[in-house]
Amino acid sequence: xxxxxxxxxxxxxxxxxLKDISFTLGKGEFLFLTGHSGAGxxxxxxxxxxxxxxNRGRASVAGFQLNNLRKxxxxxxxxxxxVVFQDFKILPExxxxxxxAMALEVRGMPRTHLERRVRAxxxxxxxxxxxYSLCERLSGGxxxxxxxxxxxxxxxxxxxxxxxxxxxxxxxxxxLMEIFKQFHTYGTSVIMATHSTEVLECVxxxxxxxxxDGRIADNNGSDEALGQDRFDENDGESDNDADGEFGEVGL
Amino acid sequence: MIGPFLRLTLRGMADLRLHPFAQLxxxxxxxxxxxxxxxxxxxxxxxxxxxxKSRGKVEFQIYWKVGADDAQVEKDWQTVRALNHLVNFKxxxxxxxxxxxxxxxGETGDFSWLAENNPxxxxxxxxxxxxxxxxxxxxxxxxxxxxxxxxxxxKVNYTPFQADLANGWQTLTHMVVWPVLGFLAxxxxxxxxxxxxxxxxxxxxxxxxxxxxGASPAYIRWPLLIGGLAQGILGAELGIGLLAVTHSVVAxxxxxxxxxxxLQFLPVSQILILGGxxxxxxILSSWVAIK
Numbered sequence: 001x002x003x004x005x006x007x008x009x010x011x012x013x014x015x016x017x018l019k020d021i022s023f024t025l026g027k028g029e030f031l032f033l034t035g036h037s038g039a040g041x042x043x044x045x046x047x048x049x050x051x052x053x054x055n056r057g058r059a060s061v062a063g064f065q066l067n068n069l070r071k072x073x074x075x076x077x078x079x080x081x082x083v084v085f086q087d088f089k090i091l092p093e094x095x096x097x098x099x100x101a102m103a104l105e106v107r108g109m110p111r112t113h114l115e116r117r118v119r120a121x122x123x124x125x126x127x128x129x130x131x132y133s134l135c136e137r138l139s140g141g142x143x144x145x146x147x148x149x150x151x152x153x154x155x156x157x158x159x160x161x162x163x164x165x166x167x168x169x170x171x172x173x174x175x176l177m178e179i180f181k182q183f184h185t186y187g188t189s190v191i192m193a194t195h196s197t198e199v200l201e202c203v204x205x206x207x208x209x210x211x212x213d214g215r216i217a218d219n220n221g222s223d224e225a226l227g228q229d230r231f232d233e234n235d236g237e238s239d240n241d242a243d244g245e246f247g248e249v250g251l
Numbered sequence: 252m253i254g255p256f257l258r259l260t261l262r263g264m265a266d267l268r269l270h271p272f273a274q275l276x277x278x279x280x281x282x283x284x285x286x287x288x289x290x291x292x293x294x295x296x297x298x299x300x301x302x303x304k305s306r307g308k309v310e311f312q313i314y315w316k317v318g319a320d321d322a323q324v325e326k327d328w329q330t331v332r333a334l335n336h337l338v339n340f341k342x343x344x345x346x347x348x349x350x351x352x353x354x355x356x357g358e359t360g361d362f363s364w365l366a367e368n369n370p371x372x373x374x375x376x377x378x379x380x381x382x383x384x385x386x387x388x389x390x391x392x393x394x395x396x397x398x399x400x401x402x403x404x405x406k407v408n409y410t411p412f413q414a415d416l417a418n419g420w421q422t423l424t425h426m427v428v429w430p431v432l433g434f435l436a437x438x439x440x441x442x443x444x445x446x447x448x449x450x451x452x453x454x455x456x457x458x459x460x461x462x463x464x465g466a467s468p469a470y471i472r473w474p475l476l477i478g479g480l481a482q483g484i485l486g487a488e489l490g491i492g493l494l495a496v497t498h499s500v501v502a503x504x505x506x507x508x509x510x511x512x513x514l515q516f517l518p519v520s521q522i523l524i525l526g527g528x529x530x531x532x533x534i535l536s537s538w539v540a541i542k
Binding site (some may be wrong): 077 | 255256258356456457459460461463464465466467468470
């Protein structure tokens with residue numbers, strides 16, 4: 001199981017952002033998180049990548065128990081999880097290449113290997129002509145693609161995306177969703193928070209977890225067979241090949 | 252392993268360019284504090300040298316017993332003349348002592364009536380100049396004991412002023428030097444701490460992103476520590492360089508009568524300790540800043 005959440009709650013002072021959430025995500029599954037602003041989508045994602053502590057309930061991600069997660073395990077968890085943020089979180093005064101390479105540099109990947117992988121993902125996201133442009137000179141859509149490239153470049157086991165297409169036009173949204181789908185096909189689990197129905201329609205059969213006021217209002221992915229089938233399909237080939245080229249997944 | 256380590260080290264050095272004005276001010280501040288510390292050490296070093304020189308100059312007044320045997324006194328004089336570091340030795344027989352006394356007192360000093368019944372003993376003035384390297388602990392007392400132990404000697408007087416002054420100075424410097432150096436170390440640590448903190452604050456986004464993509468704390472902190480190390484080394488070099496320039500300018504400032512004092516530069520060991528201490532304090536304050 002890639003993600004296992006049991007009776008998870010989280011509060012900011014007297015405000016309960018999440019209340020008694022339970023769900024699972026199998027390896028290779030695609031899950032959309034939907035809900036209005038303040039429903040708890042971002043809080044849930046932050047809990048899953050260790051930015052917030054899990055104090056009530058239980059949660060595990062990529063084999064890491066998030067309850068009482070040791071500080072030294074947080075970097076290890078995050079190397080297995082790619083995160084795409086609503087506000088990009090890229091360094092504007094650095095180039096596209098540097099921003100994307102950052103995710104591999106922290107893993108100590110040799111330079112030649114790193115350059116090959118970074119160029120491949122940049123090309124896959126249509127940014128090859130901007131490789132050495134400073135991010136501050138890019139449009140919002142291009143910056144979002146840089147953020148997505150950084151989250152995917154290390155072939156994470158799980159991608160957490162918080163409104164990744166919120167700043168993009170329809171064509172670009174469709175293009176990026178294709179890339180997410182290809183990664184998903186390759187065996188990467190994805191949890192994506194979104195408001196967009198177009199985005200939901202891009203991944204037929206994906207589970208949808210609808211949050212309302214911090215609670216799960218609807219979980220159409222309770223059909224465990226769907227997730228299990230996908231898991232079985234990917235079994236034996238779902239391990240991410242950290243050395244693989246993106247060409248293998250059509251990128 | 253070496254590759255990433257080297258890359259992070261180089262990045263820490265390169266990051267010094269990110270806030271050039273703040274880094275420049277810190278460099279100057281660390282350099283100035285190092286210079287100030289160096290000047291204090293330089294002053295104390297030269298005072299110590301002078302005191303060690305003057306402390307080694309001791310004069311003893313030696314009195315033999317009244318009626319001591321001439322041969323024994325002559326033998327004692329030979330013993331004194333054989334002592335190390337003796338620079339002058341003036342002897343007085345009872346007769347020459349009486350003459351000396353009469354000369355000193357002038358017209359009122361006619362002691363010819365005492366010539367047949369002279370009450371003065373054999374005496375001598377023995378001057379020693381013990382160099383600093385030969386001034387083991389208690390050397391003056393040892394010399395006094397040795398002079399007193401000669402068979403015919405009745406008593407030995409000496410003025411312990413110089414030795415006491417030197418001892419007093421040493422006690423004072425031990426009491427004052429550590430608090431002063433500690434205060435200066437605190438100034439260095441605050442200056443470097445604030446710069447590193449500023450650097451950290453202006454790079455919060457980078458630190459956050461690095462953390463989010465899985466960078467270990469060591470990966471994030473190492474370049475900042477290198478920044479602190481660089482500030483320490485460069486600041487210490489600047490301070491010591493300025494100290495050398497200052498010394499070359501003022502070295503002969505007191506080299507005229509009656510002082511005839513040429514200021515000496517700090518020994519290499521003290522320079523290394525000064526530079527090392529400033530660098531160490533810089534690293535420690537950087538570490539505290541990024542904790």
